[in-house]
Amino acid sequence: MMPFLLAEFANMEPILPLYVCCVGSHEQKRLSRPGGYPAHQIFLSRSGRGSFRVEGRGELTLTPGTLLVLPANVPHEYAPDGSDGIWDLGFVAFDGSAAGPLLAQMSGLVLSVRKAADFERLWSQLESLWHLVHLNGENAYWELSKRMYAMILSVLEDQYPGQKERGSIRRSGQPNAALQTAVRLIHDHYHERLLLSNIARSVGYSVQHFQRLFAASYGISPQQYLLQLRMRRSVQLFREHPGIPVAKVAELLGMETSYFIRMFKRTYGKTPKQYLKAEDG
Structure with missing residues (x-):
């Protein structure tokens, strides 16, 4: 588990085109946000099962290995399914001047549950973001921005699986x-x-x-x-x-x-x- 961490960037928001707002993972409980969340979010469902209820979109169910991209300020609520109530959900929220265009590039994933082609890589990137916030705080803002961008590119690869890189060259930093x-x-x-x-x-x-x-x-x-x-x-x-x-x-x-x-x-x-x-x- 990665307890919720709020990323503090002081006066860096006007400078960074992309920045992390918060990141974490836990056994998710019922949560209602009638006014939405003020930043875009990527959710990764690691184990268990849960559902999002999004205004105008009905119920979206996440099972292990799936992801969901949720835009800012969209009213929603979510909760675990099943009698045991256990749902291991990871999340990262991001914003900045580049966030909107990047979200548009992920249009096929927005408000749509998708099976991740390489879930473990996405989860490792989420962990990497969490550790940077946890250990370095404000000193990590540039590196966090780079890694957030890398994670968004990884999410995009799931949207366009036929366009993935071929060959044996490993992605730098992953x-x-x-x-x-x-x-x-x-x-x-x-x-x-x-x-x-x-x-x-x-x-x-x-x-x-x-x-x-x-x-x-x-x-x-x-x-x-x-x-x-x-x-x-x-x-x-x-x-x-x-x-x-x-x-x-x-x-x-x-x-x-x-x-x-x-x-x-x-x-x-x-x-x-x-x-x-x-x-x-």
Whole structure:
């Protein structure tokens, strides 16, 4: 999960032709926006099932691997379907002087649910945007603009599948299949005592080369990626299991208790107990 992040650009909006407003992913709950949202949005449905109700367009159902482009200021509401109510939905909102023309280029996808031809690549780009906002804040505005544009181009490729590039040249700055496999390994085994050397070896790279490629594609090191994943999961565990001991959470994350507390405080500015007390208050 990538908790909602608001991108703060201070006075950069008049300068940047394209900028990110917010980005994230979570287990989506019912949300109603009778006045719409003030920026254009791209939604990616990773798991579960949910529906958008858009004024004048009826119900649009998103299943795993689908995407939806929603223009600014269009009244809508959305909610998970099914008895379990679980719907993992990713989103990014964007605006700027170039946003309107780019949205026009995506006209075939606007307010229309489409199966993504390369969903994992789009999701990796979404993660890359989130990490840039999370780690760098205002210092990332130029790079965020570039990566937002790259993601929109990737969405366009799904609209025109017959026009995709052919050949073996990989797109610059996009995670390759080996890196995507490495990310899946991290997500599948974050609760174990993962060694960077083992991850690198499993996808066929030396540790040094793996670190360089990972940082170039995701904007952070694999160690930082793993740590952030564990920290986000720790907050989920505390919320899902009130009263769970800190040592138990550390154990479930594959971390020593003292190291976990130190990293939690570095990430959130509070120890786990201080963090939970502030939430309860």
